[in-house]
Amino acid sequence: MWSITLKLMRKTKRMLIPAGIAIMIGTAFIASTFLFGNAMNDSLTRQMTAMFGNANYAVTVNSSDLSDEELNEAYSSTVGDFHLDQIAGIEGVDGVRASVETGVSVSRGDSAISGEIISTAAQKNMLPVNITEGDQPKDSNEVALPEDMAKQLNVGIGDTVRLTSQYAVGTDGKAKADNVRVAGLTSDPNGAYSYYGGAIVGSDNLLAAMQGTDDFDTTGTTTVYLDLALDGNSVSAKTINSVKALLPKHFDLMSRQQVSDESIKS
Template identity: 70%
Template sequence: MWSITLKLMRKTKRMLIPAGIAIMIGAAFIASTFLFGNAMKDSLIRQTTAMFGDSNYSITLDSSALNDKELNAAYATTVGDFHIDQLRGTEGVDGVRVSTETGVNVSKDGKHVSGELISTAKDKAMLPVTITQGDQPKDSNEVALPKSLAAQLDAHIGDTVDIASRTAASGDGDKAKAEQVRVVGIATDPNGAYSYYGGAIVGSDNLLALMQGADDFNTVNAMTVYLDLSENGNEVAAKTLDAVNRLLPKHFTLMAKQQAGEQNLKSLGNGADVVTQFLMCFGVLAMLVAALVIANTFQVLVAQRRRTLALLRTVGATKNQLHGSVLFEAAVLGLIASTFGVGLGVLLMWALCASGVTGQNMRLVISWQVFAVPIAFGAIMTILASLGSARSATSVTPLEALRPIETVDRRRGGIARASIGVLLIVAGIALAVVSIWRIQSADGGTADEAQYSVTLMMAIAGAASTFLGMVVTAVFWLPVLMKGVGVLAALAGPSAKVANANIRKNPRRIASTGTALLIGVTLVSTIATGAA
């Protein structure tokens, strides 16, 4: 029976294409939504952990259980308190970078710019910025300028610029003074760690001390140290972690980059998840519209295959086999179309990330949800949409193989459908009227402000109820409306007359197709109205 079903699918593949396209669009939307959410989270994590560079651990203050006195003592921690030389000599520690920074003014030939001076590292990969030309500062009085600042100063590698502390300029740091330094590199800030400052100026240790009015780099205040710890697979040896923990100042803790990213993302709230959920609603709506197209397609297919199904009954096919055949065809269509939809969604998101139109450094991040959810949802929705047609297939009798084909669906809408639809419309209009009355009678008081959200939800519920009622009763009013329009359209010529005749012959099919269009147009107009 399965082979016969596949042969029937190949024979009517052109009729299945519209339904397949509808499924593919819905699956692509859902896959793109997951990919967009993944890209947003990845971008936020990379921005919040950009200070790590290529480091995989950081030493930071754990202030969760400290009182004011302990906090003040912790904020006075200096570079020397971190035992930097001992950390560098610890087995399994491949790199150490102290994070300290200060505001500076840079000038050259009468041109002045301000920026943020940050500490250098022996390994430039550990820097939060990328050295694109030259090298990072290694000797005293050396800097690497951000590309934008270098362009403003017309400074190049090998040039000399003057650098002074902004606190010294304001009279707050007596020991800090202007210094002549040599430009040894040009840097960019791909992850936006210092986007507020237009990038970061990487300076040698002695400059950080001078600009902060300290006698020595070890006496400079520091709150964070970044470490590059050797990994065996994806884990750092417990021996290395224990050795590092023994060297930590009081109240400081060791934290992995991944853990820091997750904490930072959590502290920013669930904004990325909210956007994903909002967009997912439209993906689900697209699938619901696709379900209407699928249901209409399978209704036509079963009607056209009625004699074929009757012949199958004469050679021994059971009702259950015919029912299973229709569902199997729907499942195959859903799986194939959803798979293509996922591929389309991945392609679209890749193009979006590659184009950079979002203004953020977004990357394509694949997760299992990107594949599993759209494919499963597409297949399930297709099967559910075909249940009515599968049930119709079971009503075929062997004797129908001898009857002429009748493709006219003369079923009428039931009383229950009409009653439910009318109740939904009446309830929706009532809610909308009450909402309008409450808004107009409001005088702007505190109580009215508190009730505004309730009134808004009533208005939304009223509009949704009215629309749902229109969809439920579409089988009654839409064919009548189409007949009226068809009478006028029939005056256009023979083709229009044939179309009008088809409308009269298949009112339920017309209602199903029209409902799909109604939902799609309503969705677009709702988004446009909300955007306005």
């Protein structure tokens, strides 16, 4: 059979050309499909986990099988409900950041720009944006501005700008505002806040004031990011269980990969 096939192929070489072209096109199509699929998944993974910064775990609402009342309870949680100081003291926890953000306006002189202010962290690698110059806010009334915003306002590190809440108002009916010091500049390489042109990183007291509260622990949040030390290729069960024991009702601990997989699936 094989010898007959070879003889036929030698006699009909021209007839093999279309078949060869079809095979090449089919192979290229399949290869391109796999390449596109992998590239899309990689892009989606980066987008879905851009908020993590250097964190590898997140505490989020476990909304499965929750009643409307339970969902309202979960989404009414505040920073204080998560016992962040206790979690930070657990062996194997290398970083903690509660995700808090709100809309603000940043102004200097006659120039004003709208933006999104997000909570800071003790470790700058826990932030979803990069500190490109200076440092992240560590003291009260400090911010790190997106590079483009700083250029538009013509401000640098050490300058003072005015921060005004887009939502919270004081007893006088006026929007909450504070004069703040620029401690650093930020970039957003993963596009976590591309819609806002980047993110303003603010000290805890500013996040509280811009949300209309007096204490950072009373600001609303439903997500906490954690950097958990690896024991080989995984986090130790002791660390995982110790963290879970401190979480409020209706919340669960998920790895970065789990969050990514669930987001892509949905």
